[in-house]
Amino acid sequence: MGQKDTIFGLDIGTTKVSATLAQLGESGIEILAMAKVTNTGLRKGQVVDIGETVSSISAVLEDIERIAQIPAQNAIVSIGGAHIETISSKGVIAVARPDGEITPQDVDRVLEASRAVAMPANREIIHVLPRSFTVDAESGIIDPVGMTGIRLEVEAHVISCASAAVKNLVRAVNQAGLQIQDLVFSPLASAEFALNKRQKESGVVLIDIGAGTTSVAVYEEGDLVHATILPVGSMHITHDIAIGLKTSIDLAEAVKIRYGNALKDNVRDVDTIDLTVLDPKELQRPKAKYVAEIVEARLGELFLMIKEELSKIGKDGTLPAGAILTGGGSQLNGLVSYAKQSLHLPVKRGVPLAEYPGNVDKLDDPTYATSIGLILWAMGHQSLTEISSSPKKMSFDSMEGVVGKAKDFFKQLLP
Numbered sequence: 001m002g003q004k005d006t007i008f009g010l011d012i013g014t015t016k017v018s019a020t021l022a023q024l025g026e027s028g029i030e031i032l033a034m035a036k037v038t039n040t041g042l043r044k045g046q047v048v049d050i051g052e053t054v055s056s057i058s059a060v061l062e063d064i065e066r067i068a069q070i071p072a073q074n075a076i077v078s079i080g081g082a083h084i085e086t087i088s089s090k091g092v093i094a095v096a097r098p099d100g101e102i103t104p105q106d107v108d109r110v111l112e113a114s115r116a117v118a119m120p121a122n123r124e125i126i127h128v129l130p131r132s133f134t135v136d137a138e139s140g141i142i143d144p145v146g147m148t149g150i151r152l153e154v155e156a157h158v159i160s161c162a163s164a165a166v167k168n169l170v171r172a173v174n175q176a177g178l179q180i181q182d183l184v185f186s187p188l189a190s191a192e193f194a195l196n197k198r199q200k201e202s203g204v205v206l207i208d209i210g211a212g213t214t215s216v217a218v219y220e221e222g223d224l225v226h227a228t229i230l231p232v233g234s235m236h237i238t239h240d241i242a243i244g245l246k247t248s249i250d251l252a253e254a255v256k257i258r259y260g261n262a263l264k265d266n267v268r269d270v271d272t273i274d275l276t277v278l279d280p281k282e283l284q285r286p287k288a289k290y291v292a293e294i295v296e297a298r299l300g301e302l303f304l305m306i307k308e309e310l311s312k313i314g315k316d317g318t319l320p321a322g323a324i325l326t327g328g329g330s331q332l333n334g335l336v337s338y339a340k341q342s343l344h345l346p347v348k349r350g351v352p353l354a355e356y357p358g359n360v361d362k363l364d365d366p367t368y369a370t371s372i373g374l375i376l377w378a379m380g381h382q383s384l385t386e387i388s389s390s391p392k393k394m395s396f397d398s399m400e401g402v403v404g405k406a407k408d409f410f411k412q413l414l415p
């Protein structure tokens, strides 16, 4: 098997680096290896210690190569952090051909035109995602290629990030011996994993609760409407518990996972937590309700931020397919009920959209959602179900346009 046939998704998160190596076989995606290692080189989704991040990437790479027995040289890499911004932009061009037929080159040109937004010198554009095209007076067009017109207009999302953040990330990946094929805004990758086409059509919000951040991506009529990263994650709940109980972070983390509950009303007044089970030196027996109150207070802050994001785009409580939760923090006891009450929406945990051979046990682990999502993103933004049921093989050559552009972009960035 050559390098060309495999895709390597690398999710560099605040607490862990997770990676998935996959290939497209006869029956769809085959996962060749999945692995994760802890990472201490990031704060709130941003690389703050390149050396630590390089060690974590190298360790995960070693695991993947050992399991799959194939070297990985190129990676599709996630980028997160609250420095990332999405703005709407428009581009307009005159159709090139004298007969007015719109070609893929016209689409490239109009997208290029929509990139021409006033961007401060310290920011880089990572994605330009078309929302819809207008050909002359006809608006709401999804794919204008082959249509006829004089004027082509696009409405696009321009996603940009702080230059320093992307440079540090690229440097860490390169120093671990990997080339970056593409850089993907992490909520878009998580959404590829956890949302199906039907949900995206009806209207849905993806909420990826990580350690240092929470990613939010809203889809409607199949398209991305809004995406953002909030600077609060499950690690903040751990820190609050450590302060409230006056314990170490490690013990607070264990308390959160084992005894934490998102809803204080779910916890009986009489229940206490025997901390000696987790650490023989800890003799206190805090009330389980007290811990739930701490958890609920921080969730209150986080869900208020999520609701504000939804009301910014007029979608507060009005998304028919509701909210889908993923990320490690989504595993908190009682969180689905809490989110239903808070958002006034149907809420479910994201599940893998199809079964595929290899590493099946890890598919249920939501801390892999982004790294698997990166692979789906690379496969042309198709849902897993579509890929696995489709008899036609995806052409990896078709990815090379995107990848080539990405490589040029990284060359420009680095000396």
Ligand SMILES: Nc1ncnc2c1ncn2[C@@H]1O[C@H](COP(=O)(O)OP(=O)(O)OP(=O)(O)O)[C@@H](O)[C@H]1O
Binding pocket: 012, 013, 014, 015, 016, 044, 045, 080, 209, 210, 211, 212, 213, 214, 233, 234, 235, 238, 253, 256, 257, 327, 328, 329, 330, 331, 332, 333, 366, 367
């Ligand atoms: N069973 C559980 N219950 C509650 N929280 C959990 C559970 N398992 C893991 N977590 C939390 O999930 C978080 C890690 O999730 P994840 O791996 O998705 O984050 P990350 O990708 O490293 O961070 P980020 O996306 O913010 O950069 C940790 O804060 C951890 O405490």
Ligand SMILES: [Mg+2]
Binding pocket: 013, 014, 186, 210, 211, 327, 370
């Ligand atoms: Mg994450």
